[in-house]
Amino acid sequence: MxxxxxxxxxxxxxIHDGLWNNNPALAQVLGLCPLLAVSGTVINSLALGVAxxxxxxxxxxxxxxxxxxxxxxxxxxxxVLIIAGFVTIVELLMHAYLYNLYTVLGIFVPLIVTNCAIxxxxxxxxxxxxxxxxxxxxxxxxxxxxxxxxxxGVMREVLAQGTLFADASLMLGDWATTITLxxxxxxxxxxxxxxxxxxxxxxxxxxxxxxxQYMRKRRTSQVVVDIPDANxxxxxxxxD
Amino acid sequence: xxxxxISRSGLLLGLAGVIVIGLVSLIYQFTHDAIExxxxxxxxxxxxSIIPPDSHDNDMVNDSKILAANKELGLKKDALxxxxxxxxxxxxxxxxxxxxxGYNGPINLLLAIDREGKILGARVVSHKETPGLGDRIESxxxxxxxxxxxxSLENLTxxxxxxxxxxxxxxxxxxxxxxxxxxxxxxxxxLMFVDSxxxxxxxx
Numbered sequence: 001m002x003x004x005x006x007x008x009x010x011x012x013x014x015i016h017d018g019l020w021n022n023n024p025a026l027a028q029v030l031g032l033c034p035l036l037a038v039s040g041t042v043i044n045s046l047a048l049g050v051a052x053x054x055x056x057x058x059x060x061x062x063x064x065x066x067x068x069x070x071x072x073x074x075x076x077x078x079x080v081l082i083i084a085g086f087v088t089i090v091e092l093l094m095h096a097y098l099y100n101l102y103t104v105l106g107i108f109v110p111l112i113v114t115n116c117a118i119x120x121x122x123x124x125x126x127x128x129x130x131x132x133x134x135x136x137x138x139x140x141x142x143x144x145x146x147x148x149x150x151x152x153g154v155m156r157e158v159l160a161q162g163t164l165f166a167d168a169s170l171m172l173g174d175w176a177t178t179i180t181l182x183x184x185x186x187x188x189x190x191x192x193x194x195x196x197x198x199x200x201x202x203x204x205x206x207x208x209x210x211x212x213q214y215m216r217k218r219r220t221s222q223v224v225v226d227i228p229d230a231n232x233x234x235x236x237x238x239x240d
Numbered sequence: 241x242x243x244x245x246i247s248r249s250g251l252l253l254g255l256a257g258v259i260v261i262g263l264v265s266l267i268y269q270f271t272h273d274a275i276e277x278x279x280x281x282x283x284x285x286x287x288x289s290i291i292p293p294d295s296h297d298n299d300m301v302n303d304s305k306i307l308a309a310n311k312e313l314g315l316k317k318d319a320l321x322x323x324x325x326x327x328x329x330x331x332x333x334x335x336x337x338x339x340x341x342g343y344n345g346p347i348n349l350l351l352a353i354d355r356e357g358k359i360l361g362a363r364v365v366s367h368k369e370t371p372g373l374g375d376r377i378e379s380x381x382x383x384x385x386x387x388x389x390x391x392s393l394e395n396l397t398x399x400x401x402x403x404x405x406x407x408x409x410x411x412x413x414x415x416x417x418x419x420x421x422x423x424x425x426x427x428x429x430x431l432m433f434v435d436s437x438x439x440x441x442x443x444x
Binding site for chain 1: 245248249252253256257260261263264267268271274275278279281282366370371372373
C-alpha cells in the first residue's frame with residue numbers, strides 16, 4: 001500500500017479531510033483540552049494552533065520518512081519519542097524568541113505532546129504513506145485544527161471583551177494593535193470562562209453538521225437528476 | 241516473538257532515543273543564549289516597572305541574592321532578591337511575594353520597597369483570578385496596583401491595611417473582593433516581615 005500511494009494519493013481528498021471532512025477538532029474531536037483551555041483570545045489560539053501545526057508537520061514528515069525502518073512492535077513508542085522531541089524543540093524556540101507568548105501559553109505548549117490528534121495522524125496516516133502526502137496531511141490537519149482554535153478564539157474574545165487580537169504584540173511585534181470592536185463593552189464573562197469554551201465548541205460542531213447535512217441533501221438530489229435510478233428514490237423521499 | 245527480534249527492537253528504540261535526545265540537545269545549545277537574554281529582558285522590564293530605571297546605577301537583574309523560602313512572604317521555594325544601588329549603597333529591594341489564598345489559587349507579586357520601608361511599586365506577575373473580575377489587579381488592565389505606591393507601615397495603621405469594604409484604604413472591585421483583599425493582606429504581611437528583618441533585605 002505504501003509504495004503504490006505515490007500514484008494513487010488523492011491530494012484534494014487529503015486536504016479536504018484535514019480542513020473539513022475529518023477535521024481534528026470538529027470531526028475526530030481530538031485535542032480538546034488545549035482547544036478549550038487556550039481559546040480565550042485570538043492570539044492565544046493562533047499561537048497554540050501554529051505551534052501544534054509545526055509539531056504535526058514535523059512529526060508526520062519524520063514518521064513517514066522512517067516508516068519502513070521502524071519495526072511494527074515498537075512503532076508507538078518511537079512515534080511518541082519523535083513527537084515529544086519536536087514539542088520540546090518548539091517549546092525551546094518559543095521560549096527563546098516569543099518569550100511573552102510562551103509565558104501566556106504556559107503549560108499548554110509542552111502539553112502538545114498529549115494532543116491525540118498528532119499521534120493519531122502519525123499512526124493513521126504518516127506511517128502508511130510516503131513523505132509528500134504525509135506533509136500535505138500534516139499541513140491540512142494543522143490548518144484545520146488552527147482554524148477551529150481561531151474561530152473559537154474569535155467568538156470568545158469578541159463576546160467576552162469586545163476586542164479582536166488583544167495582545168497581538170506578544171506574537172507579532174509592536175506593529176500589531178488590538179482592534180476594539182465595541183467601545184466601553186461591559187463584557188460577557190461566560191464566554192471567557194471554560195463553560196463558554198464548551199458552548200462555543202458546541203455551536204461550531206452544530207454549524208459543521210448543518211452544513212454537512214445541507215451538502216448531503218444537495219448531492220443526493222443531484223444524483224437523482226443525473227441518474228433517474230430506482231435506487232435513489234428512497235434517498236429522495238428521506239431527504240424530503 | 242523470537243529473542244533476536246526483541247533485542248533488535250530494543251536496540252532500535254534505544255537508537256531512536258539517542259537521536260532525538262541529540263537533536264533536542266542541539267536545539268537547546270542553539271537557543272540557550274537567546275532564552276537567557278529573553279529571561280533577562282523580561283525580568284528587567286518587570287523591575288523597571290516598579291523601580292524607575294534612572295533611580296539607580298547598577299544592573300539590578302544581575303545584582304541578586306537568594307531569599308530563603310518563608311511563610312510571611314508566601315514563598316514556598318527559595319527566590320531571588322534584587323537590589324537597587326546608588327554608588328554601591330542599597331537604597332531599594334525588589335522581591336517576589338505570593339498571596340497563597342487568592343480566589344483561584346496563589347497570586348504571585350513582585351514588590352519593591354525602599355530602605356525606609358515605603359513601597360515603590362507592586363505588580364502582579366501571575367495569577368488565576370477570574371477573567372473580567374479579579375484580573376483587574378493586572379497593571380495592564382487597571383491602575384489598581386498603583387494604589388500601593390508610597391504606602392508603608394508608618395503612614396497606614398494596621399486597620400487601614402485592608403480593602404475599603406473591611407474598613408481599610410484600598411479599593412476592591414465590584415464583584416471581586418476576595419482577590420484584592422488577599423493581595424493587600426499578603427503585601428501587609430511582607431512589609432511587617434521586612435520591618436522585623438531588615439538585615440535579610442538591606443545588608444550588603
